[in-house]
Amino acid sequence: MKSDIPVTSLQRLPVYLNYLKSLTSDGYISSGAIARALGMGEVLVRKDLAFTSAQGRTRVGYLRTELIAALEDYLGCNDKKKAVIFGAGELGKALMSYNGFSNYGIEIVAAFDNDSAKVGTYVGGKPVFDVESATQKLVELNPRLAVLCVPASVAQAVADTVISCNIKKILNFAPVLLHVEDGVIVRNIDVAANLAILSSMI
Amino acid sequence: MKSDIPVTSLQRLPVYLNYLKSLTSDGYISSGAIARALGMGEVLVRKDLAFTSAQGRTRVGYLRTELIAALEDYLGCNDKKKAVIFGAGELGKALMSYNGFSNYGIEIVAAFDNDSAKVGTYVGGKPVFDVESATQKLVELNPRLAVLCVPASVAQAVADTVISCNIKKILNFAPVLLHVEDGVIVRNIDVAANLAILSSMI
DNA sequence: TAGATTGTTAATCGATTAACAATC
DNA sequence: TAGATTGTTAATCGATTAACAATC
Secondary structure, three states, rough: OHHHHOOOHHHHHHHHHHHHHHHHOOEEEHHHHHHHHHHOHHHHHHHHHOOOOOOOOOOOEHHHHHHHHHHHHOOOOOOOOEEEEEOHHHHHHHHHOOOOHHHEEEEEEEEEOOOOOOOOEOOOOOOEEHHHHHHHHHHHOOOEEEEEOOOOOHHHHHHHHHHOOOEEEEEEEOOOOOOOOOOEEEEEEOOHHHHHHHHHHH | OOOHHHHHHHHHHHHHHHHHHHOOOOEEHHHHHHHHHHOHHHHHHHHHOOOOOOEEEOOOEEOOOOOOOHHHHHEEEEOOEEEEOOOOOOOHHHHOOHHHHHOOOEEEEEEEEOOOOOOOOOOOOEEEEEHHHHHHHHHHOOOOEEEEEEOOOHHHHHHHHHOOOOOOOEEEOOOOOOOOOOOOEEOOOOOOHHHHHHHHOO
């Protein structure tokens, strides 16, 4: 089951995937070679890869194409998943225009905003709906994921709305801790805090 | 010294700061109250806060205003730090327009792009310069931080440029691992990977 | 005083690294 | 074969949690 993988390992899987995809030569690659390229321990690489269906071969390592397939399979890149964005400000629009989600089988299907100037527009080919219609639209669209790009002051209320519409996974860019019921998973990305942490290091 | 704080603790400090700022009542707050509000252990809260200059008082806890000041001091919110953005695409423009950096004493002073249609424009009141002039402008501006919002294919080259201009701290949004010399710190934010990780959880 | 809280030391837990047998 | 690599078990390391003396 996926729940037994440490989050630390799970977070490294996309790093391996990006690296392997960036390679041009096919054939085999060893855990040691991956470890050297990414600046980490080779046992850790093998342990992480062992959570996927990847099978290394003694003496040669992992077949690059197989390893990519195993990582993609584990990360669900082949399952199509719909995501919606709340808040069509600059960040929300940036995510609507970003094409990197498709690598992971994620499709941004719509955004919601309370600004009537934005409602009815399209960004990156995706519609911006009125947040008032969110409950109804979410029933129609039935997305698995919600991304919150709203101000901190309304993030909890928006989270409550999306949870009531059966979304269990929320990526939150607002600098506020969301209180959610059991079974709902929140991941937070606070860009300003990240820059401050970076600035504080060493 | 700051280098002896675990990164895990450092990453929680902005969470405490956000929470404390969100409170309206002044006076004292205990580590237990903070822990309950944020869903964590109270000893961990005390340990984390002990890295700052905060002084709790037995029987009552921490004076909210003092604790905020201690966290802001530790995180360097009172030191003005200049940051530049590379890549004035949607994400870069979103960060130029974002006003949350000032909470941490960070000022975005400029962006660089190779698109002549963007060069010379202003976003959020900040200029977009030609990436060709980056080396010269970086000498003038002398920023401490660089944020990379460029495509993965050019991220390493941009990183090399900013490092050669004496920037030691890089926040990288490109889904690629940057190779940097000792003494340079990179933090990565891969939004698509974060959404994929979230989607894979439980 | 009694009780609540801090700050710190000791114990536990979990993740990383080391060691090594199995394999080809 | 010898040597390189995987996969796994044991050891280490570091972070979190528990225990508790000190304080007011």
